Amino acid sequence: MNKIIISAVILLTGLAGYGQKTTISDTIITPNKETKSSRLDFNVSLETSHLWRGLVINDGMTATGNIHYALNESQTLTVGIWGGAGFDGNYREINYYVQYQKNNLSIGLWDLFNTTGIESPRVFNYDKLTTTHIIDLRTSYRFPEAFPIRIEADILLYSGLNDRELNDSNEYRSRNSTYVELSYPIITNQKVNLNVFWGAAFPLNGSKHLFTNKIESDFDIVNTGIKATKNIEIFHYKLPVSATAMWNPSNKIARLQLDVNLF
Numbered sequence: 001m002n003k004i005i006i007s008a009v010i011l012l013t014g015l016a017g018y019g020q021k022t023t024i025s026d027t028i029i030t031p032n033k034e035t036k037s038s039r040l041d042f043n044v045s046l047e048t049s050h051l052w053r054g055l056v057i058n059d060g061m062t063a064t065g066n067i068h069y070a071l072n073e074s075q076t077l078t079v080g081i082w083g084g085a086g087f088d089g090n091y092r093e094i095n096y097y098v099q100y101q102k103n104n105l106s107i108g109l110w111d112l113f114n115t116t117g118i119e120s121p122r123v124f125n126y127d128k129l130t131t132t133h134i135i136d137l138r139t140s141y142r143f144p145e146a147f148p149i150r151i152e153a154d155i156l157l158y159s160g161l162n163d164r165e166l167n168d169s170n171e172y173r174s175r176n177s178t179y180v181e182l183s184y185p186i187i188t189n190q191k192v193n194l195n196v197f198w199g200a201a202f203p204l205n206g207s208k209h210l211f212t213n214k215i216e217s218d219f220d221i222v223n224t225g226i227k228a229t230k231n232i233e234i235f236h237y238k239l240p241v242s243a244t245a246m247w248n249p250s251n252k253i254a255r256l257q258l259d260v261n262l263f
Contacts, residue, residue, distance in 0.1 A: 039070035048258045050084055050091065053154075053179050054199060054211055054223030054248040056255060057114070058084070058091035076102045082110075091116050104142040112136055129172060131160035152181040152199075156210065163210045175206035181223065192230045199223030201250075212250045220250035 043066045050058040068080030082095045092115045099108035112134040115121040125131050135158035142150040156163050156177045167173045183197035201211040202219045211222040225246040231238040240261040247254045 039075065040068075042067040044262045046260045046262065049255055050086075051244070051246055051255060051257055053181075053201070054246065054251070056253065057093070058086045058116075059255075060091075061087040062091065063087070074102075076100060099138075104144075106138070106140045108138040110136040110138060126160075128158075128160055128164075128174075132162060134159045134162055148185055150181075150183045152179075152183070154179045155204070159210075165206045165208075167205075173205055175209060176204035177209035177211065178202055178204055179211065179222075192228055195227045195229070197223065197225060197227065211248075214250065217250070222248050222250045224249070 045064045047062045047064065049056060049060060050062040050064070062084055064082070064084040066080060066082045068078045071077045071079060077098070077100050079098045080096075082097065084093045085091060093113065094115075095110055095112050097108055097110040099106065101107075113121075113123070113132065115132070118132065121132070122130075126133055134156055136154060137157050138152070138154045140150060140152040142148055156174070159174050163175050163177050164172045165175055179199060179201045181197055181199035183195055185193065185195050187194040199222055200219065201209045201222045203209040207216040207218075208214060209217065209220070212220045214220070223246065225244060227242055227244045229240065229242040231240055233239070242259045242261075244257040244259070245254070246257065
């Protein structure tokens with residue numbers, strides 16, 4: 001009986017050893033490869049509402065995406081496609097841009113195309129009388145850390161239906177609505193950082209600008225508020241989140257926006 005037990009133990013041990021050897025020999029070891037840096041990238045964010053220069057573009061949950069490609073090795077010059085869509089299906093926007101950014105200076109030219117409420121959007125229509133495209137020149141500069149105030153100046157260079165009015169000759173002209181913003185970080189390098197901002201708008205031509213509901217207006221404060229930012233750690237992954245409180249004194253509106261940058 002003892003001989004039978006000993007023989008069974010030896011047999012099982014041999015089979016287990018054979019099984020282990022077989023498993024190891026069938027395993028393909030793939031060496032880890034470092035991911036190469038790429039000029040192509042994209043980002044996705046979620047917002048409780050979409051705000052733009054004091055305007056509420058979409059008053060509900062919004063997903064935004066940004067696909068961008070660096071044209072040079074230093075990645076100072078990029079082209080991209082930015083888009084947004086509301087969860088309710090009403091808000092839709094796609095923008096194209098080229099942007100130069102080096103150190104604290106940024107200059108960008110954007111083609112804005114918001115198709116919300118348009119049954120048959122004419123994507124490639126740039127006729128000055130009927131287009132809903134807006135060509136937006138964006139510039140900004142942040143001063144050094146000793147006084148890190150940021151200055152932004154944006155001008156609507158071309159617009160059809162959205163930013164135009166009749167002149168004295170009864171011809172349509174662009175109002176060239178201009179937006180200027182000052183922002184300053186009052187809390188930095190903390191768990192929660194805080195930024196304050198103040199924005200104003202005025203037309204270069206015409207009796208009003210795009211960022212107000214008034215019938216006529218030469219100058220308005222349209223965008224003031226605070227923005228708090230922090231990183232939330234989830235499984236060793238830092239998820240950037242922000243909360244923005246915005247007031248538009250010209251349109252008498254206020255919003256609290258929450259934003260999560262997923263990647």
